[in-house]
Amino acid sequence: MTRTEIKAVLTQAVATPNPLLQQLLNHALTGGKGLRPTLVLLCARFGMHDTLEVQQVAVAIELIHLASLVHDDVLDGATVRRNLPALHCLYGTVAAVLTGDYLFATAFGLLARSKKAVLTTVTEAIRSMCSGEIQQLTVTGPDTKAYFTYIGQKTATLFSAACRCGGILCRLKRPQQDYLAKFGWHLGLAYQVVDDYLDLFGSAAKMGKPNRQDLARGILTLPVLRLLELSPQAALWQEKISRGLTATETEELIAAARHLNCDEFTAAVAGEQIALALEALDKLPVNPAREELALLATRTLAPLEELI
Template sequence: MNLKTIYASLRADLSLIEKEMELSLCTEEPILFQTSKQLLKAGGKRLRPVFVLLSGKFGDYHIDKIKEVAVALELIHTASLVHDDVIDDADLRRGEPTVKAKWNNQTAMYTGDYILAKALERITLIESQEAHITLSETIKEVTIGEIEQIRDQFNWDQNLRSYLRRIKRKTALLISVSCRLGALVSDVPKHQQKHLERFGYFAGMSFQITDDILDFVGTKAKLGKPSGGDLKQGNVTLPALLAMSDPYIKEKITATLKNKNTNEKELNEALHLIKSSGAIECSENMSNAYLHKAQLELSNLPACKARQSLEKIAEYIGKRKF
């Protein structure tokens, strides 16, 4: 079983979720219609809906119920990306112009707000107070994570704990909640819900660390955006954090990036220092450690096709190149 096989097995339900997202964002307001349409057209891995669906397979699976969770969580993720692009002043995402680049910052911010509102509208169709409380708590934590990232831009004196807390809020939490809510609305036994939730957390941490590694070693063609963007924007991710334990590298990087008009040659020199420091390999080891923990959580669940699919997705997270 590979990733394509997993997605193929879920094709009908994922197609339904895609259509429901389109219906949710349908509006007579022309600009919101255009911006929302562009975002949906850009697509993505749709990992969160996949985690929702597969977690639901451990219980009483009904697509008409579980689709509401999948749509809501993917819309929340999409809204956060639109806001991220404004904060990061990003012109490209997945190889396409961002909303802020094609329109402007104000349009992008209100588009993100609109998508978030539609996500909350969808989740009200789930008759579970626990699901509502979980989702509101998640949105709060994700927002705190975004604020922390803004606060820590160009802060070269961060520690590992603050980085891990930030990526938990930025990425891992939404993946963890995808597993939890998919299981919750499908009446999966509580102890299995906990294992799925923890699996999602560990897989999400690995996913973000891999993302941060790819920003240094990936290509623009594969990433859909220029490499080294995080460093240029002053976002201190794991490879940079580990490399800067060397005072010489830290001094070189901070001196280079103090100048907001850093040219491509200077940025490439900073990237080379990090890549040759061993920090990439150490980051990969940490990502793999989280994946191992994720697989251990799955070992506590019943052996079934859904568990095999989650195991394969975890493997993909650790090996992906984009």
């Protein structure tokens, strides 16, 4: 399936006769890379599978991702998503939260038609995502271990679930499902590290959303954690981040991070995670899908190559 075909199946899944609801849903579905459903589709190609069932599970996982974005924007007070106004900015908080709930419900309607193992896998992933968001509220200082736990639960867990579901749907044996899940886990970690790199050092125009938002909210991502680990002025930077950085201070922090090679360090960590993902992938049978997954993984690092 191409991205256009994925979008068509998504649109069909959320079709409703309610004009306002359809307007809300259309906005929520606009844009995006379709990465998570692509992982389901590719992983299912390791064996025989029911095409319709695979498509439904792929769409369900994308709907869960979209629902989480809608809810995240409300919680974070984000105003832009994918170069468009965030849903809650256009229609209000109540409408946005209910739209997210509707997307979740639609996803579970699709998952209920699939195998029990698929439903269990995705349910556990959502529990982990919620747990990660709650855990982030308790992090009060620099803690790299807590950072990786958080991004694992927030991002990597749904990547991993998408890959495992593909393996379940093509009836791979459990050890092979585990390798697919491990591939997805490390890919998800790399994806989030790259996103955090771009948020600090990248361009808002290319990202499709305002950058430096994590820093503005006092969230310590990997490059900032590295700065606080290396800088002689770490305590002062921590104090400034806690009270809120001015525009000038933000630029000074970014310059200091570059001076200490925090950008190169963060890029290297993303590369290490992709290497671990490919190592897990190598344990699976030689297959055209394996080659496509490997290519997808290596492309995750492409945005960094433009900036380093």
